[in-house]
Amino acid sequence: MSFSPLIQQLITALRCLPSVGPKSAQRMAFHLLERDSEGALALSEILQKAVAEVGHCRQCRTLSEHELCEICKSESRDRSILCVLESPVDVLAIEQTGGYNGLYFVLSGHLSPIDGIGPEDLGIDKLLDYIHATEINEIILATNPTVEGEATAHFIAAQVKELGIKVTRIAHGVPVGGELEFVDGGTLAHAMAGRRSLL
Known part of the structure; x- marks a missing residue:
């Protein structure tokens, strides 16, 4: 059985996540479409916002939505x-x-x-x-x-x-x-x- 083109596109898109194979992507897609459409919309909205607004800290290069992350800005750090x-x-x-x-x-x-x-x-x-x-x-x-x-x-x-x-x-x-016997x-x-x- 083949899925409709839009459902197949959703399954394919979910496979970009690490450790998500075809079956896991299929389960996620159907869960979002059948049982949690509100969650799917919220996920879509925050994902778009995060991709648009999150970049790298100018100093340490970690992910941050500000030019300097909270760690680099902190006066209490050594x-x-x-x-x-x-x-x-x-x-x-x-x-x-x-x-x-x-x-x-x-x-x-x-x-x-x-x-x-x-x-x-x-x-x-x-x-x-x-x-x-x-x-x-x-x-x-x-x-x-x-x-x-x-x-x-x-x-x-x-x-x-x-x-x-x-x-x-x-x-x-x-x-x-x-335990030592289980350590490589x-x-x-x-x-x-x-x-x-x-x-």
């Missing part, structure tokens, strides 16, 4: 520490921990020569300009613990090496509450290499 991340969703993840009070810089991805993504595509030149123009004492490289994330972190560290700024990398290893070898190796003294 402006001597800069955390470098791959995406705006990573900013949210770190903010939710409540354990960091510095500033951020979002790269919009990681180095990937195979995909043709180089330093100029990530805004690393903007990161270096930002570091030169401010009084940063420490840069925390919080890129993902993937091959590309590690390569990106090492590339940035090499670029700022001459500036005399402390460069640190987030630790990764055994999760809190995890790569994670255990990182945990062993990043061990610290208790006394």
Whole structure:
């Protein structure tokens, strides 16, 4: 059975979302059309508004509807520490921990020569300009613990090496509450290499 062209277009449009396959998109489309037409209209309206009004913060490059995001505008943030991340969703993840009070810089991805993504595509030149123009004492490289994330972190560290700024990398290893027998070898190796003294 084939759907009407408009329904098929809706299903196809919903597949642009991450992890949404044909069946999930079909269920969403029918739910919105049959059971929640008000929700569908509200979703359509706010989606159009968000796409039109949300851009990137001029300073840290996270998503914001203002020229400067709330974090960059805040006077209570520690402006001597800069955390470098791959995406705006990573900013949210770190903010939710409540354990960091510095500033951020979002790269919009990681180095990937195979995909043709180089330093100029990530805004690393903007990161270096930002570091030169401010009084940063420490840069925390919080890129993902993937091959590309590690390569990106090492590339940035090499670029700022001459500036005399402390460069640190987030630790990764055994999760809190995890059991060693269920942790993969790569994670255990990182945990062993990043061990610290208790006394």
